[in-house]
Amino acid sequence: MAFREYKIGARMFGIAFGLSMFITLYMATVSISQVTVSKVGLERQLGFGRIGGFSYEDPFLKGKGKPVKVVLKADPKTGAPMDATVAYVYEPGIPFPSGINHPRILGEASRSLSENKGMTLKATLQTGAVFLVHEEEQNGFLVPYIENATATRGWEPTATLAKVEDTDRHYVGKGKIMFVREGCWWCHTLLPEQTQDWQYFGAPPMLGDFNGESPTAFGSDRKAPDLTHVGSRNSSQEWMMLHFFNPRLVQPHSIMPRYDYLWGEKDASGNVINFDKWRADYNDYLSGKSLTAPDVPFPAKDSEARALIDFVLNLK
Numbered sequence: 001m002a003f004r005e006y007k008i009g010a011r012m013f014g015i016a017f018g019l020s021m022f023i024t025l026y027m028a029t030v031s032i033s034q035v036t037v038s039k040v041g042l043e044r045q046l047g048f049g050r051i052g053g054f055s056y057e058d059p060f061l062k063g064k065g066k067p068v069k070v071v072l073k074a075d076p077k078t079g080a081p082m083d084a085t086v087a088y089v090y091e092p093g094i095p096f097p098s099g100i101n102h103p104r105i106l107g108e109a110s111r112s113l114s115e116n117k118g119m120t121l122k123a124t125l126q127t128g129a130v131f132l133v134h135e136e137e138q139n140g141f142l143v144p145y146i147e148n149a150t151a152t153r154g155w156e157p158t159a160t161l162a163k164v165e166d167t168d169r170h171y172v173g174k175g176k177i178m179f180v181r182e183g184c185w186w187c188h189t190l191l192p193e194q195t196q197d198w199q200y201f202g203a204p205p206m207l208g209d210f211n212g213e214s215p216t217a218f219g220s221d222r223k224a225p226d227l228t229h230v231g232s233r234n235s236s237q238e239w240m241m242l243h244f245f246n247p248r249l250v251q252p253h254s255i256m257p258r259y260d261y262l263w264g265e266k267d268a269s270g271n272v273i274n275f276d277k278w279r280a281d282y283n284d285y286l287s288g289k290s291l292t293a294p295d296v297p298f299p300a301k302d303s304e305a306r307a308l309i310d311f312v313l314n315l316k
């Protein structure tokens with residue numbers, strides 16, 4: 001006993017729904033895939049790795065399956081000194097970002113340079129790869145592209161990483177997972193908006209800066225400073241360390257939560273961190289019984305705190 005009106009209504013709904021999905025999903029995909037990646041976009045996706053949120057490699061958001069951003073001061077193969085060069089090391093099995101897996105998202109010019117000059121098609125998951133970002137002038141424009149240095153220069157990922165000192169390693173991919181997991185975006189944005197913001201927080205992003213990044217952590221309702229360029233206005237690892245352990249150590253009235261649990265059990269020298277004692281000493285300091293605040297333990301190399309600090313300082 002279907003009424004004719006119901007059928008008409010159902011069809012009208014179907015058409016309206018289909019059309020709105022087409023406009024929202026399909027049309028946006030078409031125009032987004034025509035955006036050429038910028039240099040910043042390449043640095044981001046190579047630094048963060050395949051996906052920066054929930055994924056099969058890392059269901060509990062521990063920061064697994066991520067590349068390491070390194071600064072090389074000597075050729076990892078020959079040992080010859082060279083100008084400081086930023087490289088992204090993907091050890092065997094670490095999933096590649098979209099620009100390597102789906103090169104068409106880079107845009108035509110970047111794709112063709114990456115594939116032909118950068119030999120990115122030679123990168124395999126089994127052997128891993130070391131990637132570099134370059135720019136080349138074409139018709140008056142600087143076109144960024146990826147070089148697979150494992151194919152072009154014979155830099156093996158594991159051997160390369162082994163030669164890099166700890167101070168030249170930056171766990172930005174793992175750190176971004178911490179940023180997403182801990183909900184920093186609840187208060188902070190990674191997207192300076194319109195005029196006044198640009199004067200205070202720095203240049204807005206360009207089209208192509210987010211090409212291949214997933215998810216972007218723009219944030220929505222800002223309650224705290226925009227962090228897009230925070231590493232340029234405050235590059236102190238020490239300050240970040242104190243501030244994440246307890247923001248009140250450096251900003252007495254800060255509403256930002258403590259992230260001391262990201263330190264884990266042990267500090268950089270392998271000593272067990274006594275959080276209760278730290279808290280008691282800190283309370284003595286607050287009540288005036290002691291004149292200095294207790295020292296903040298230095299985070300261990302593999303701690304989540306270290307990765308988060310690396311990520312934040314990398315926001316230039």
Ligand code: HEC
Nearest residue numbers: 182183184186187224225230234247251254255256257312
């Ligand atoms: C409840 C809101 C809130 C949350 C959640 C929060 N913050 Fe903050 N954050 C603030 C406020 C407010 C400030 C400014 C006062 C201060 O420096 O503590 C701030 C300051 C900062 C600064 C210094 C900014 C500058 O301009 O120098 C950094 C870096 C930072 N937060 C990083 C983080 C990270 C990373 C996380 C997640 C682990 C986080 N914040 C989570 C509120 C928050």
